[in-house]
Amino acid sequence: MNQDELKLMTARLLAGELAHEDFLAGMSAALEAAANPPAVTLDFDRQRRCGFPEVVYGEGKSATTIAAIIDKLLASGVRAYATRISPEKGEFLLKHLSSRNDTARYNELAQVFRADPPSLKAAEPKGKVAIITAGTSDLPVAEEARETVEWMGVGCVMIHDVGVAGPHRLPLRLPEFIDSDAVVCVAGMEAALPSIVGGYVPCPVIGVPTSVGYGANFGGVAALLSMLNSCAANVTVVNINAGFKGGYLAGLIASRAGEKLAAREAGDDN
Structure with a gap:
């Protein structure tokens, strides 16, 4: 759902042309689509199989798609890591998470982005x-x-x-x-x-x-x-x-x- 569609749906709700239930269903579908981009299938079982979660390769993906993937990873309780993130995408991701995650960091030299779930406690390094x-x-x-x-x-x-x-x-x-x-x-x-x-x-x-x-x-x-x-x-x-x-x-x-x-x-x- 783009911004124009959201405005139209909200206007219809305020005008009494759209039932509250239908508005909420539409919003729920839009949020679900944002959290699960159609071209992405996340592998939440990888940490159990391979020891570490899935890593996001940033080249060729839009900033909004990367943000949606990172949101989903963090919501699942895993540490998010994305490589080949341009400075523009890095700035977008930092702003996206700034108000709700103080672990987000971007390394411009390495062009990588990292963020941890807020509830995850830091462990002692091993090896x-x-x-x-x-x-x-x-x-x-x-x-x-x-x-x-x-x-x-x-x-x-x-x-x-x-x-x-x-x-x-x-x-x-x-x-x-x-x-x-x-x-x-x-x-x-x-x-x-x-x-x-x-x-x-x-x-x-x-x-x-x-x-x-x-x-x-x-x-x-x-x-x-x-x-x-x-x-x-x-x-x-x-x-x-x-x-x-x-x-x-x-x-x-x-x-x-x-x-x-x-x-x-x-x-x-x-």
Whole structure:
């Protein structure tokens, strides 16, 4: 129902041409349509099956559709998370939730939006993920990974600008990430960083190639191929600029490790 239809229905109600029951039925149908956009089928069972709720991919969706999806997710008691949200859509979503949800936040650099149900209590982070960037140009992708990891309730440490152009920088930061359950390496150019990190840590290293680089980088294809050809056995790779995917995989690894550690400690206490 658009604004003109709503005005017409209200005018008919005030003029006595529309029964109260019919007005309420029409309003109920309009609200239901807004909460369940016709082109969207939400998966409310995903958290039970897969451990985490459905994530909204913002590109190609209108701001009103994203808002309706987030409203429905929050009403179901799950933490809402949307990626690839433009600044204009982010501003719309913040205004949409500003009067009723003080947890809503938008990260313009990462272009992600998050909001928690007001009744949901914050939990202690479980597990640890390190996100390491080769250069500051990789920050938007790294921030998408960080937001994803934190949305999953996993502890996160960020280490920036330690690429192979200055190889002395990485070993100096080793104490900060050596105990991680998983490491996300975000790099463009020749993307050698995951191989170097993989030689230092006893955990999975997830390479996220970025499109940062000059012409022969081919929009990140060179970085992707370099990571795929890593000689470090603990390195695996996701798609170009896929900060969400890298962060999500690392978050899954870390959260399961954290759960097993908590279970062991609880067993020891008993």
